[in-house]
Every structure is written in C-alpha cells, then in structure tokens.
Amino acid sequence: MSSFQGQMAEYPTISIDRFDRENLRARAYFLSHCHKDHMKGLRAPTLKRRLECSLTVHLYCSPVTKELLLTSPKYRFWEKRIVAIEIETPTQIALIDEASGEKEEIVVTLLPAGHCPGSVMFLFQGDNGTVLYTGDFRLAKGEAARMELLHSGGRVRDIQSVYLDTTFCDPRFYQIPSRGECLSGILELVQSWITRSPYHVVWLNCKAAYGYEYLFTNLSEELGVQVHVDKLDMFRNMPDILQHLTTERSTQIHACRHPKAEEYYQWNKLPCGLTSKNKIPLHTISIKPSTMWFGERSRKTNVIVRTGESSYRACFSFHSSYSEIQDFLRYLCPVNVYPNVIPVGTTLDKVRETLKPLCRSSQNTEPKYKPLGKLKRARRVHLDSEEEDDLFDDPLPVPLRHKLPYQLTLHPEAVLLTAVPQNQPEKLGQSTGCCEGESVQSSLLTNFIDCEESNSESEEESDTSASRQDLDPVMLPQQKADADVPQWKVFFKRNDSGCGQQSLKMYLQNLKR
DNA sequence: GCGATCAGGT
DNA sequence: CACACCTGATCGC
Numbered sequence: 001m002s003s004f005q006g007q008m009a010e011y012p013t014i015s016i017d018r019f020d021r022e023n024l025r026a027r028a029y030f031l032s033h034c035h036k037d038h039m040k041g042l043r044a045p046t047l048k049r050r051l052e053c054s055l056t057v058h059l060y061c062s063p064v065t066k067e068l069l070l071t072s073p074k075y076r077f078w079e080k081r082i083v084a085i086e087i088e089t090p091t092q093i094a095l096i097d098e099a100s101g102e103k104e105e106i107v108v109t110l111l112p113a114g115h116c117p118g119s120v121m122f123l124f125q126g127d128n129g130t131v132l133y134t135g136d137f138r139l140a141k142g143e144a145a146r147m148e149l150l151h152s153g154g155r156v157r158d159i160q161s162v163y164l165d166t167t168f169c170d171p172r173f174y175q176i177p178s179r180g181e182c183l184s185g186i187l188e189l190v191q192s193w194i195t196r197s198p199y200h201v202v203w204l205n206c207k208a209a210y211g212y213e214y215l216f217t218n219l220s221e222e223l224g225v226q227v228h229v230d231k232l233d234m235f236r237n238m239p240d241i242l243q244h245l246t247t248e249r250s251t252q253i254h255a256c257r258h259p260k261a262e263e264y265y266q267w268n269k270l271p272c273g274l275t276s277k278n279k280i281p282l283h284t285i286s287i288k289p290s291t292m293w294f295g296e297r298s299r300k301t302n303v304i305v306r307t308g309e310s311s312y313r314a315c316f317s318f319h320s321s322y323s324e325i326q327d328f329l330r331y332l333c334p335v336n337v338y339p340n341v342i343p344v345g346t347t348l349d350k351v352r353e354t355l356k357p358l359c360r361s362s363q364n365t366e367p368k369y370k371p372l373g374k375l376k377r378a379r380r381v382h383l384d385s386e387e388e389d390d391l392f393d394d395p396l397p398v399p400l401r402h403k404l405p406y407q408l409t410l411h412p413e414a415v416l417l418t419a420v421p422q423n424q425p426e427k428l429g430q431s432t433g434c435c436e437g438e439s440v441q442s443s444l445l446t447n448f449i450d451c452e453e454s455n456s457e458s459e460e461e462s463d464t465s466a467s468r469q470d471l472d473p474v475m476l477p478q479q480k481a482d483a484d485v486p487q488w489k490v491f492f493k494r495n496d497s498g499c500g501q502q503s504l505k506m507y508l509q510n511l512k513r
Numbered sequence: 514g515c516g517a518t519c520a521g522g523t
Numbered sequence: 524c525a526c527a528c529c530t531g532a533t534c535g536c
Contacts, residue, residue: 211527262523291525313524345525
C-alpha cells in the first residue's frame, strides 16, 4: 500500500496519485495507473468543486489509464480535464498559480511501468532537477538500461530523486520468478486440464484489479480459448485485450468473480453460476495467482503449488522483486531515493538503509578503484544451465555515466560479453571478451570480477571460457564522447529469460522498447 | 444519503 | 503468503 503523500520535494506544486489534503491546492495532477489505492480523493466533492472553479487544472495520465478511468461514471466529471500523454513523448506542461498568475514550466515523460494496463512512471524535468516517480512497477533486470528516455547523450540521465515502489524492497523478496516463467507454468497447467474434455474448466481466482490482462491474453492466444469475465466495456477500445475476453459463459477458462465465489466453488459452481454443460457436470480446478518469492540463496521451486484436491496457487507479481529494484536503482544511481511503500514486516528506516548504498547521496564522491589483481577466471552469476538457450539473442547496450569498474558491478545478473573503448578509436577493433588476456580492457574486467566477488559467494566459479568462445564480439557504432570521462560502451547479454515479446505485447504501447 | 475509517475477508 | 479490493459496521455531516 502506497504511503506516498502526493508531493515531491523538488516540485511541490504538482500532485501524483494522491488527491486529498494538501494535494487539493496542486497546479496539476498526475495518475500513474488505475488502482484505487492510487486514486485517493480523486472523486471527492472537494476536488470536484475545485475543478469547477479552476480554468487551468488538469489530470495527466496515459491514454489507457484515461480510458479505464472514464469507463466508471464516478469519474466522468474529469472528462474535459484529463489530458492523455503518449508514452515516451516528452511533453511540456505549464504550472500556473491561478491566484498570482505565477507560472513554472515542467517537462514530463511517461515511461512504461509494467504493473497493469496503462501504468506508467513519470520522469519530470524542470528548474529543480530531474526526478522520477515510479508509481507501481514491475520491470525485469536490465529494463531501465533499455529505456531510451532515461538516457541522454549516450549516458544515464542525472537524476536528483527517485520516488520508488518499494513494495518488495526487502531481502526476503530477493527473487520472484519472471513473468515468462509464471506465465508458462500457468499455461501448462491450464492446458493439461482443459484438453482432457470439453467439460474440464479452469477458474482463475483473480482479485478485482487491472493487471491480469496479459495472463488472459496469453492463455487465450496460446490455447485458442477466450477468457470469461464479468465486464469488458473498459477494454472496448483496446482490441488486443478485447479479442481474448468474452462474457459468454460457455468457455473453458473463467476469470469471472462473485462475492461468494469461494462458497460456490465448494459446490462445483463457477462465480458466474455455471455448473454444467449440456446437463453434464463440469470438472473444475481453481488457480489463484499470488506472489511467490525466494531468498538470495534459496532454490526456486515450482511456480505452481497444489493447495488442495482441485486448487492451485500460481506465481504472479505486479511488483518488482528486491533484486529487480536493486538493478533498477543501481542503474539510475540517483542522488536521493524515497520509498513510496513500507513493506509489511519492515520499517521506513530499514528500507532507507537498503536503498542508501544504491544511490549517490551516501557514496564517496570519488569512486573507489580496487587494486588491479591477477585476471581471475570470469564467472557467471545466477545463471542456470538450462537457461542457456535463452541467452545471447539480444545484445543490451549499457551507456556509462560512471567509470567502468564501478558501473559494471551494477549488473550482477548480466553476462558481460564485450567492452569497447569509445573515445579511443584506434582500439575499436580490439573489443574484448570476458576471458581475454592482457589489454586495458581486461584490467578493468579484473576489477569487475574483484568487485563482484567481494559481495557474493566466491566458490561459484565456472567455465565461462568454454561457454563463451563461440561468441562473436558485438561492435558498436562509434559515438561522440567527452574527453574527461573514460568512455566505454559495454555489451551485456541479459540472463533474464523474460517473458518474451508475445506475453507483453498486449500492454499496448506500454512495454515496447 | 453520502463519505471516511476500520475490521475482516479473499 | 503479504495485492488490491470488497463488504459491513460505525460515526459524522
């Protein structure tokens, strides 16, 4: 549950995801996604009255969020005051104080957040620096690095503050299976059941919230069976979702809901009331999507857990895991970070403590260089052998703001493939792989390895040389570079097998590169 | 009659 | 499993 109060230190005249109390005086409103806990006060009479008196106040959100919001008659009064901003399109907004006429300009950019349809992060740029409000998000490792608009001139943007979704920012939530892993686990279970007979049906016991749509669309796409839901008019203008949903009860996959659904289920009745087909009783299983997590060292178990005769729990998460948050924040390396959420069973101070080492404010201004040691055998990190096939099909360029050894430690889950000096054109042809010998690049790589081993288990060395030798180094186009900063461009291959293009396609513009 | 808040449920 | 939301009770306007 978000405890963000709506305002950011740098831009206190705008309000995000909170619309009560202090926020009633805001010059502009922003909504990151359409979940009720981020909409407090949005339909209160006080705000409605303010709107009626004001000429300039608007609510800014993504086109999908606007569509979802206006589907509910309770929010229709916003209709003329909502401005949909396209994803990844920097947009200037004038913040006007109507009493004094005072005006401030700010540029906002919406970035896909991967939390639910329409969900975005807000990047604000103005006189008080660049700040990022993440809203709720789930991004796989390396996704920040792939977002063009978090970069400028080939480097990560200089971000003053990040207002961060810290729902799972606790080491106990170290890893959560990826969307792809969860999806394929559920797919397999659903498939194995509904192919037994036309009378075998599945009930997806989902909570009342946006965010399961990619599950529905993927199941439908893969199995050719639409998903039964109670309502679909909110998706009327989103064909990629709409085509996979139905209000026709005769389908074999149900995600319909009812207050007494659990009770119904005991009597072999679906929430929509269906108990039989052609007078033949149905055989039903229930699958409850819920978050599963694993500690840093604990072995991941199955993403599907059987909880009864015909009930299952399936792994599913709307929020980033601890390691995904670390990856995100280490990459951005903002001056400050503020948690939006205090995870259950922990405290504000503890969350701050975990986040501190990941941002600049607490670090020495001078990046520490480890002494150059002997080049050790490079090793892979968190790489299960069965995932090998998923690797190396998609190079990930990582522009560097910081000096190389420092930045490299920021990607513990990536596999270092090649490093290319950007401001030393004569060396451009000598890009190095992980395990090569004597060059400058290799000394830097040694630092990388040293840094890595200082904070994780060291016994897990493995034969990278064997698995790497057939790889071609990836060459980069040369870029303009500042003379004062060592300019390196490093290619990683992501180790996260991800969920594949298909499963994310339906997030509309959200999850495009 | 409506909203805010809390407890308790899934 | 710990998310997001629903229902119902109670209180105040």
